[in-house]
Amino acid sequence: MFDYVLYLGSLVWSVELAYLEKRFNVLSGRLDFDLLxxxxxxxxxxxxFDNRFVxxxxxxxxxxxxxxxxxxxxxxxxxxxxxxxxxxxxxxxxGGALLQRRGLKPHFFGTYLNVVANVLFWALLSGVFNREGYxxxxxxxxxxxxxxxxxGLRRRQFAFVAYAAVYGYVGVSSMFLRGVSDxxxxxxxxxxxxxxxxxxxxxxxxxxxxxx
Amino acid sequence: MRLYSASSEETLRARKxxxxxxxxxxxxxxxxxxxxQETVSDLRNTNIFLRLLLFLFTLIIVGAAAGLxxxxxxxxxxxxxxxxxxxxxxxxxxxxxxxxxxQARLYRYGIEExxxxxxxxxxxxxxxxxxxxxxPFSPRPDAAQFLVPAAGAVFSLWIWxxxxxxxxxxxxxxxxxxxxxxxxxxxSAQHLIVAVVYATGLASVAAVRSRxxxxxxxxxxxxxxxxLWLGIYLAINLQLSSLNLLSWNLPVWWWGGIRATSEFARPxxxxxxxxxxxxxxxxxxxxxxxxxxxxxAVGAIVATLTLVSNKPYLGWQRHTWDPMLLGIxxxxxxxFIRRWLARGPGGVRHGFTAARLSGKDKHWMNVGSNxxxxxxxxxxxxxxxxxxxxxxxxxxxxxxxGASSDF
Numbered sequence: 001m002f003d004y005v006l007y008l009g010s011l012v013w014s015v016e017l018a019y020l021e022k023r024f025n026v027l028s029g030r031l032d033f034d035l036l037x038x039x040x041x042x043x044x045x046x047x048x049f050d051n052r053f054v055x056x057x058x059x060x061x062x063x064x065x066x067x068x069x070x071x072x073x074x075x076x077x078x079x080x081x082x083x084x085x086x087x088x089x090x091x092x093x094x095g096g097a098l099l100q101r102r103g104l105k106p107h108f109f110g111t112y113l114n115v116v117a118n119v120l121f122w123a124l125l126s127g128v129f130n131r132e133g134y135x136x137x138x139x140x141x142x143x144x145x146x147x148x149x150x151x152g153l154r155r156r157q158f159a160f161v162a163y164a165a166v167y168g169y170v171g172v173s174s175m176f177l178r179g180v181s182d183x184x185x186x187x188x189x190x191x192x193x194x195x196x197x198x199x200x201x202x203x204x205x206x207x208x209x210x211x212x
Numbered sequence: 213m214r215l216y217s218a219s220s221e222e223t224l225r226a227r228k229x230x231x232x233x234x235x236x237x238x239x240x241x242x243x244x245x246x247x248x249q250e251t252v253s254d255l256r257n258t259n260i261f262l263r264l265l266l267f268l269f270t271l272i273i274v275g276a277a278a279g280l281x282x283x284x285x286x287x288x289x290x291x292x293x294x295x296x297x298x299x300x301x302x303x304x305x306x307x308x309x310x311x312x313x314x315q316a317r318l319y320r321y322g323i324e325e326x327x328x329x330x331x332x333x334x335x336x337x338x339x340x341x342x343x344x345x346x347x348p349f350s351p352r353p354d355a356a357q358f359l360v361p362a363a364g365a366v367f368s369l370w371i372w373x374x375x376x377x378x379x380x381x382x383x384x385x386x387x388x389x390x391x392x393x394x395x396x397x398x399x400s401a402q403h404l405i406v407a408v409v410y411a412t413g414l415a416s417v418a419a420v421r422s423r424x425x426x427x428x429x430x431x432x433x434x435x436x437x438x439x440l441w442l443g444i445y446l447a448i449n450l451q452l453s454s455l456n457l458l459s460w461n462l463p464v465w466w467w468g469g470i471r472a473t474s475e476f477a478r479p480x481x482x483x484x485x486x487x488x489x490x491x492x493x494x495x496x497x498x499x500x501x502x503x504x505x506x507x508x509a510v511g512a513i514v515a516t517l518t519l520v521s522n523k524p525y526l527g528w529q530r531h532t533w534d535p536m537l538l539g540i541x542x543x544x545x546x547x548f549i550r551r552w553l554a555r556g557p558g559g560v561r562h563g564f565t566a567a568r569l570s571g572k573d574k575h576w577m578n579v580g581s582n583x584x585x586x587x588x589x590x591x592x593x594x595x596x597x598x599x600x601x602x603x604x605x606x607x608x609x610x611x612x613x614g615a616s617s618d619f
Contacts, residue, residue: 005546012539158261190276
């Protein structure tokens with residue numbers, strides 16, 4: 001129960017700071033620094049009290065410091081977003097791996113990897129959705145999906161299989177359906193690829209995924 | 213009526229418990245392997261991630277196949293024709309779900325679930341188009357439109373009974389919300405009708421549940437009972453429903469806009485205020501007596517909602533610091549309860565403990581931490597924290613509140 005209390009306390013802390021900032025402007029609008037310091041506090045609490053919920057808060061605050069928010073992702077200036085996202089993925093991924101290797105809460109590594117995987121896939125997909133110069137991003141997405149699938153199957157962490165399937169399907173579909181406006185073709189595509197994905201997933205489920 | 217045999221489901225439940233206990237170290241490897249051989253089920257299930265994926269892709273296939281059928285074979289069909297074919301699709305989807313369970317022995321596999329969900333969707337769309345004229349969102353709806361939510365509710369209940377999907381019961385509860393708008397224009401009566409229907413359902417579930425306290429059905433009934441308690445509370449809390457915070461009674465909202473609480477008769481309004489204070493202790497008492505986690509959780513939720521909605525009920529001014537005070541209060545209460553339980557003999561009081569007993573929490577914490585990492589609101593910074601240079605981290609495991617850490 002204490003895990004939830006600590007998470008609730010962290011959220012209350014955030015709400016209080018938001019109130020102080022809005023009402024009294026005590027932090028003088030330095031939102032970037034605020035987010036970094038907030039992330040440091042949450043990392044401290046997460047490692048001190050062994051709490052993955054608060055670690056997630058820390059990782060999302062750190063992402064905010066990098067300028068990454070899901071609500072802003074559709075901005076036209078998303079090329080800069082992608083660069084920051086990939087930098088974030090590299091730093092957090094390497095940091096998480098180093099901490100795991102040093103034996104500091106090695107069970108936190110899964111949380112690091114999950115957040116990194118999702119941010120990376122979002123970044124790569126946003127590149128695939130570009131009107132021009134999307135080939136490289138598609139290749140990167142393809143490699144990332146392969147890596148995620150291999151990792152998920154080898155470690156029996158099926159969240160990564162799910163990421164590979166969903167992000168990969170969205171990316172491949174956007175490539176195939178680019179410029180296609182015929183309803184029959186589009187619907188036929190979804191029927192055929194949907195069945196193919198279903199068969200593939202059932203095979204994976206039979207072979208690997210009995211239990212979570 | 214149930215599609216799965218009692219022995220199959222009981223075996224699956226035993227296996228799940230076995231996995232939890234083994235994960236927590238309550239069983240040795242040898243014990244686990246021995247018991248595992250005795251809990252072999254003929255049902256085929258999978259983990260939550262593959263289940264979600266299979267559900268998603270089945271939905272895509274069914275939706276695209278239905279769309280393709282209409283595009284290829286029925287160019288510009290009349291509403292009635294489209295409705296009839298939607299009803300046929302509903303029947304096909306339902307039959308496919310039955311076959312998936314009876315032949316392929318799928319159990320919470322995603323595929324049969326998506327097919328059952330699609331059958332409910334096609335049934336409602338088909339009835340709307342084939343039987344009922346006019347838009348469901350028009351200001352003066354056709355009285356026959358009552359058929360759509362009624363059929364949706366009945367069919368969802370059937371799927372709940374037949375397949376055991378708890379979310380089908382939730383869907384039935386949501387369909388029920390749409391019904392009173394067709395019978396009466398009185399908002400008070402609409403709230404009352406929904407609350408009475410839910411209360412009737414609760415009485416029925418409570419009566420049936422008493423026979424299944426220690427078998428595989430108890431968990432499902434527990435969840436259903438918790439949903440019904442929550443539904444009753446939301447039906448009588450006029451502040452939540454008038455703000456439309458919980459998508460309450462959407463047809464009325466679409467027809468008449470958001471309702472002001474002044475529309476309710478004063479005795480009814482203050483009667484519901486009394487009830488929102490009476491209900492949380494009743495729910496909590498029921499949960500504690502039954503040692504039912506879902507019901508206790510709903511009791512805590514409705515108690516919090518009562519605190520949140522009390523000021524608007526009384527017409528008092530709300531302040532920006534109210535959420536902070538509420539958060540501090542909740543944190544203090546949680547810490548107090550935890551310490552009170554921990555001070556009991558052996559850390560147990562009246563059969564309750566603050567210690568985690570099952571690996572189930574750990575699993576949900578893994579899933580939850582991943583989800584929260586994606587959806588957590590980005591925090592506003594605190595003052596820089598000073599850290600002790602002499603500390604070192606290590607050990608422990610998530611879920612232990614740091615108790616096993618060597619920090």
